[in-house]
Amino acid sequence: MKAYSIPFHFHAQREGHTLKCNCALGVYDQRMPLSGRSVHPELKSLEKRIKGTLWIKVDSRKPQISMIRIAAGIIRKGGLVAFPTETVYGLGADALNSEAVAKIFVAKERPEDNPIIVHIADKKDLYRLAKNVPNEAKKLTAEFWPGPLTLILKRSNLVPHITVVGLDTIAVRMPNSKVALALIRESGTPIAAPSANRAGKPSPTTAQHVIDDLAGRIDVVLDGGPTKVGVESTVIDMTTPTPRVLRPGGTSFEELKKLLCKVRLHPAATAEKGARALKARAPGIKHRHYAPEAQLILIEGKLNKVVARVKELAAINMADGKKVGILATDETMSDYDADVLKSLGSRSNVATIARNLFRLLREFDMEEVDIIIAEGIPPKDLGLAVMNRLRRAANFNIVKAS
Numbered sequence: 001m002k003a004y005s006i007p008f009h010f011h012a013q014r015e016g017h018t019l020k021c022n023c024a025l026g027v028y029d030q031r032m033p034l035s036g037r038s039v040h041p042e043l044k045s046l047e048k049r050i051k052g053t054l055w056i057k058v059d060s061r062k063p064q065i066s067m068i069r070i071a072a073g074i075i076r077k078g079g080l081v082a083f084p085t086e087t088v089y090g091l092g093a094d095a096l097n098s099e100a101v102a103k104i105f106v107a108k109e110r111p112e113d114n115p116i117i118v119h120i121a122d123k124k125d126l127y128r129l130a131k132n133v134p135n136e137a138k139k140l141t142a143e144f145w146p147g148p149l150t151l152i153l154k155r156s157n158l159v160p161h162i163t164v165v166g167l168d169t170i171a172v173r174m175p176n177s178k179v180a181l182a183l184i185r186e187s188g189t190p191i192a193a194p195s196a197n198r199a200g201k202p203s204p205t206t207a208q209h210v211i212d213d214l215a216g217r218i219d220v221v222l223d224g225g226p227t228k229v230g231v232e233s234t235v236i237d238m239t240t241p242t243p244r245v246l247r248p249g250g251t252s253f254e255e256l257k258k259l260l261c262k263v264r265l266h267p268a269a270t271a272e273k274g275a276r277a278l279k280a281r282a283p284g285i286k287h288r289h290y291a292p293e294a295q296l297i298l299i300e301g302k303l304n305k306v307v308a309r310v311k312e313l314a315a316i317n318m319a320d321g322k323k324v325g326i327l328a329t330d331e332t333m334s335d336y337d338a339d340v341l342k343s344l345g346s347r348s349n350v351a352t353i354a355r356n357l358f359r360l361l362r363e364f365d366m367e368e369v370d371i372i373i374a375e376g377i378p379p380k381d382l383g384l385a386v387m388n389r390l391r392r393a394a395n396f397n398i399v400k401a402s
Contacts, residue, residue, distance in 0.1 A: 056070065079219040093192050108198060146175055196213070245264070269388065309401040
């Protein structure tokens with residue numbers, strides 16, 4: 001792993017509590033002599049430009065190295081590249097370049113105290129970014145990396161202050177995506193990457209979602225198609241005597257319990273009302289996240305009671321003249337009447353529900369509903385991650401159906 005020191009014209013400064021920059025957020029300049037731009041003719045049919053952001057299509061199974069190297073060149077020059085992982089699209093910068101990481105906060109309008117996960121392509125890099133890696137962490141990397149699991153460990157002195165938002169810990173994962181791994185390797189540096197969306201909005205699971213939020217604010221989007229998991233990685237804190245899951249995600253709590261002798265859920269993981277952390281060691285546990293523009297009400301309980309309450313609330317709000325959306329499941333779609341009705345998928349296939357969640361929340365916004373009434377699902381296995389996202393998207397506006 002190599003730290004790069006490359007001059008570029010960006011300066012971040014603090015004004016009140018907001019990071020500001022005095023240039024166009026590192027947006028790609030056509031005059032920039034990028035490697036391969038005039039050498040690879042297939043680029044012309046696989047690229048387009050939206051508000052100055054270069055959109056490049058790549059094969060998720062066999063990423064074209066010419067495309068990857070264009071994006072890697074941007075990373076090395078201190079720019080911002082959105083790229084697919086198996087979970088959601090990430091917004092990447094050189095994790096060891098403080099000014100590059102500062103651009104992430106500006107582009108996303110991200111709170112300055114919200115940590116960023118650092119992505120690596122070689123397990124050996126974990127030992128350069130972190131120190132005092134416990135044996136249980138080594139077991140987890142052997143079993144679940146590459147994959148949707150992030151470890152929180154004590155950080156090494158190699159890591160800049162801004163990358164870890166001043167914490168003495170670092171969040172690290174190795175993604176299970178050929179595009180992501182190729183980009184990290186070609187960039188020659190670990191990549192700091194939160195989700196590639198405006199802060200607080202539903203996470204992006206397609207390149208179009210990234211463009212909708214960040215066109216003109218970032219340099220490049222690598223389009224590898226829809227992501228497979230659809231919710232972010234699980235985050236586990238390995239710095240406490242008993243490891244704690246701070247955010248549920250693509251690796252289930254049940255899987256972790258099979259491997260570790262002891263592991264527990266932090267209250268923030270279940271996202272019960274009032275469980276926001278005062279000081280966040282991981283993303284997704286303090287500030288409002290995953291939220292559509294419309295008000296979202298989450299209905300939890302036994303299915304027949306949930307259906308009855310959803311119907312009741314939909315009727316009341318439609319009578320008030322509001323445009324109502326219902327987020328249902330395949331099993332209940334025929335029970336409802338609403339202005340916009342969408343299904344997450346079958347309750348017997350939680351993986352599909354997770355994969356559809358953020359896309360459907362964004363679709364409700366595109367259809368300009370005033371209110372979304374969503375069914376809850378059982379919070380077990382991947383369902384815990386889905387419910388975590390829905391509870392936070394609802395800003396803890398949860399109705400217990402009884």
